[in-house]
Amino acid sequence: MARIAYLECTRCGERYDATHARTVCGKDGGVLYARYNLSAMVNAFRPEVLKGRTPTMWRYAEVLPDAEPVSLGEGFTPMLPSREFPSVYIKDEGLNPTGSFKARGLSAALTMIRHYGIKKVAIPSAGNAAGALAAYAAAAGVEAHIFMPKDVPLANRIESEYYGATVTLVDGLISDCARMVAERKEEEGWFDVSTLKEPFRVEGKKTMGYEVAEQLGWRIPQGIIYPTGGGVGLLGMWKAFEEMEHLGWIGPERPQMISVQAEGCAPVMRAWDEGKQTSEMWKDASTLASGLRVPKPYGDYLILDILNKSGGAALAVSDDEIMDAMRHWAQVEGVFAAPEGAASLVAYQKLRERDFFSEDDVVVLFNTGTGLKYLDTIEQNEKPERAPLPEARSMGGIIGPY
Ligand SMILES: Cc1ncc(COP(=O)(O)O)c(C=O)c1O
Numbered sequence: 159m160a161r162i163a164y165l166e167c168t169r170c171g172e173r174y175d176a177t178h179a180r181t182v183c184g185k186d187g188g189v190l191y192a193r194y195n196l197s198a199m200v201n202a203f204r205p206e207v208l209k210g211r212t213p214t215m216w217r218y219a220e221v222l223p224d225a226e227p228v229s230l231g232e233g234f235t236p237m238l239p240s241r242e243f244p245s246v247y248i249k250d251e252g253l254n255p256t257g258s259f260k261a262r263g264l265s266a267a268l269t270m271i272r273h274y275g276i277k278k279v280a281i282p283s284a285g286n287a288a289g290a291l292a293a294y295a296a297a298a299g300v301e302a303h304i305f306m307p308k309d310v311p312l313a314n315r316i317e318s319e320y321y322g323a324t325v326t327l328v329d330g331l332i333s334d335c336a337r338m339v340a341e342r343k344e345e346e347g348w349f350d351v352s353t354l355k356e357p358f359r360v361e362g363k364k365t366m367g368y369e370v371a372e373q374l375g376w377r378i379p380q381g382i383i384y385p386t387g388g389g390v391g392l393l394g395m396w397k398a399f400e401e402m403e404h405l406g407w408i409g410p411e412r413p414q415m416i417s418v419q420a421e422g423c424a425p426v427m428r429a430w431d432e433g434k435q436t437s438e439m440w441k442d443a444s445t446l447a448s449g450l451r452v453p454k455p456y457g458d459y460l461i462l463d464i465l466n467k468s469g470g471a472a473l474a475v476s477d478d479e480i481m482d483a484m485r486h487w488a489q490v491e492g493v494f495a496a497p498e499g500a501a502s503l504v505a506y507q508k509l510r511e512r513d514f515f516s517e518d519d520v521v522v523l524f525n526t527g528t529g530l531k532y533l534d535t536i537e538q539n540e541k542p543e544r545a546p547l548p549e550a551r552s553m554g555g556i557i558g559p560y
């Protein structure tokens with residue numbers, strides 16, 4: 159653990175040691191960030207040392223916890239130049255283990271859970287975090303308890319069960335799942351790996367920021383569009399840019415950070431529009447992009463601060479726009495995106511229309527997961543006027559071959 163100098167509250171600055179598992183700041187519930195002694199690394203940890211290292215997020219080991227990684231090969235995902243917009247890149251997180259960027263955070267979190275000797279974990283999840291937790295818990299030999307809304311994509315439920323987790327389906331939202339974990343964790347002896355309630359998921363997610371910079375040849379893009387539920391990736395990337403500046407890898411330049419949400423659940427967008435520093439609980443949250451169904455992100459104060467400091471923006475897109483964008487991306491780019499990821503494309507189109515970004519601005523759109531995990535969601539939300547999804551052809555009672 160030598161690499162982590164201390165954990166720091168993002169609200170009051172209180173410092174904690176990282177010798178045992180921590181949750182949030184004991185004084186004010188603020189999110190804790192891991193802090194490293196970056197000044198001591200400046201001469202030895204240079205971009206050149208990355209050459210030839212493992213193509214996973216653990217290539218940035220010096221700025222990750224010093225424990226034996228629980229790894230399934232997460233990170234270092236492709237940065238695809240868009241075929242449609244010459245200055246746009248698609249960071250395709252769908253290629254991660256378990257098909258989403260949640261792998262990064264849970265790889266880092268389970269690394270530390272195992273390191274601290276914790277045997278049981280619990281998570282409230284909108285879906286993909288559950289699958290990732292279950293996989294990494296299996297790899298770490300840790301017992302996983304998952305609480306997810308009963309209408310999550312089928313893939314999330316099945317994969318979690320296959321990885322050996324105990325799954326509870328909840329008639330409610332992720333906030334209801336979180337309450338259930340909170341109520342039972344003490345009695346059951348579960349460590350709570352809820353979004354931002356432990357310090358290491360953000361450490362895994364921050365590697366997306368290091369990758370964006372490395373894959374663009376240490377240039378910082380003009381903009382990053384990030385589908386925002388709990389906002390962990392946005393926070394993580396911002397932390398990565400700050401660390402890289404301390405290390406002397408980049409200057410003070412930063413991308414304009416854009417939060418895209420769904421019209422049916424847009425607490426960050428509403429707070430942004432009203433100039434507030436925190437969000438209000440969104441009532442009756444509903445969107446097919448299940449990962450964006452977070453009615454009040456725990457780290458809202460951090461998300462809004464980053465949007466402000468970066469000259470960014472928050473906006474919301476409709477489910478219909480998301481469905482259109484999924485099909486468009488698949489056909490034009492060959493990328494079958496998760497609905498949350500496709501929201502990034504809609505946001506980019508809107509920001510171009512508003513002249514927020516120009517044609518020449520380098521903008522990275524995050525596709526946070528693969529569409530393959532949403533086949534049931536896609537089928538349920540296909541518009542009737544569209545070509546129907548192909549049905550299996552039957553020949554006189556014999557199904558196929560075609
Ligand atoms: C595919 C996908 N994209 C985006 C998100 C939102 O992520 P975050 O909580 O980091 O904002 C999620 C969360 O479940 C997700 O599964």
Ligand SMILES: [Zn+2]
Pocket residue numbers: 167168169170171172183184185186187188
């Ligand atoms: Zn604090």
